[in-house]
Amino acid sequence: MTSEHPILETRDLTIRFGGHVAVDRVSCAFNRGTLTAIVGPNGAGKTTYFNLISGQLRATAGKVILNGEDITRASVPSRTEKGIGRAFQLTNLFPSLTVRENVRLVSQAKAHKGFDFFSIAGNHVELIERTEHILAEVKLIEKADLTVAALAHGDQRKLEVALMIALAPQVLMFDEPTAGMSVDEVPVILDLIRTLKADADRTILLVEHKMDVIRSLADRIIVLHNGALAADGLPADVIASPVVQQAYLGRDPEEPGPAIREAADA
Numbered sequence: 001m002t003s004e005h006p007i008l009e010t011r012d013l014t015i016r017f018g019g020h021v022a023v024d025r026v027s028c029a030f031n032r033g034t035l036t037a038i039v040g041p042n043g044a045g046k047t048t049y050f051n052l053i054s055g056q057l058r059a060t061a062g063k064v065i066l067n068g069e070d071i072t073r074a075s076v077p078s079r080t081e082k083g084i085g086r087a088f089q090l091t092n093l094f095p096s097l098t099v100r101e102n103v104r105l106v107s108q109a110k111a112h113k114g115f116d117f118f119s120i121a122g123n124h125v126e127l128i129e130r131t132e133h134i135l136a137e138v139k140l141i142e143k144a145d146l147t148v149a150a151l152a153h154g155d156q157r158k159l160e161v162a163l164m165i166a167l168a169p170q171v172l173m174f175d176e177p178t179a180g181m182s183v184d185e186v187p188v189i190l191d192l193i194r195t196l197k198a199d200a201d202r203t204i205l206l207v208e209h210k211m212d213v214i215r216s217l218a219d220r221i222i223v224l225h226n227g228a229l230a231a232d233g234l235p236a237d238v239i240a241s242p243v244v245q246q247a248y249l250g251r252d253p254e255e256p257g258p259a260i261r262e263a264a265d266a
């Protein structure tokens with residue numbers, strides 16, 4: 001972790017649905033270059049917390065601060081432009097275009113935000129190079145000429161990540177990236193997240209249930225329980241803490257359960 005100011009912060013972030021408080025005064029700061037796993041039982045508020053950060057939901061109270069700027073009331077596109085990245089839904093893209101064309105389109109959309117009349121030619125070369133760089137980073141070069149519709153499930157997830165990267169986000173949000181993946185596909189996505197993490201400018205938030213995945217990737221774990229922050233710290237400490245053993249894993253701390261065994265087997 002670094003000592004600089006946090007890139008992202010939530011302050012007393014809260015959302016109520018009728019009488020139900022789904023996210024309850026969550027205050028948390030995320031430093032640049034770190035990967036934080038967000039865990040908690042089903043219905044704990046993890047996805048809702050993500051939606052409040054990326055802007056799909058508006059907070060009832062509290063704040064979301066990005067690079068010192070209050071973005072609590074900003075729209076989703078505005079947050080995306082400011083540096084919050086969340087994987088695309090492929091259904092919003094062009095299934096009949098190739099992988100490369102999709103990445104190029106999103107890169108182009110990003111580049112046009114900073115359009116410079118005097119460097120059109122330069123932009124074009126840069127765009128091609130950037131597209132190839134992203135395809136290489138997510139290991140989709142060999143599939144670049146396939147249409148999206150022809151991709152296997154795991155490769156579609158990689159493309160979602162590629163499109164997120166094309167928007168050059170500072171904060172990358174993954175909501176259960178290995179959900180629904182085959183045993184073969186899981187390590188590929190984990191490797192990809194590890195590669196992304198190697199860039200110290202990227203700050204990663206990861207909602208994940210698989211404890212072995214969390215152990216291998218996270219610098220820090222925060223635990224949500226009934227919408228509130230129940231624990232926050234280094235992975236080994238948080239996993240071992242009574243609050244997690246009882247509240248999240250639902251068992252006696254002395255008695256290792258399936259998630260811990262899974263971690264031990266990994």
Ligand SMILES: Nc1ncnc2c1ncn2[C@@H]1O[C@H](COP(=O)(O)OP(=O)(O)OP(=O)(O)O)[C@@H](O)[C@H]1O
Pocket residue numbers: 017022040041042043044045046047048049
């Ligand atoms: N739009 C909504 N309207 C009403 N209630 C909602 C809405 N979105 C979420 N909730 C409720 O808020 C609570 C938190 O849900 P959320 O999906 O954030 O939990 P989660 O921790 O991501 O769970 P899971 O691990 O099952 O994905 C749940 O009780 C859910 O039913």
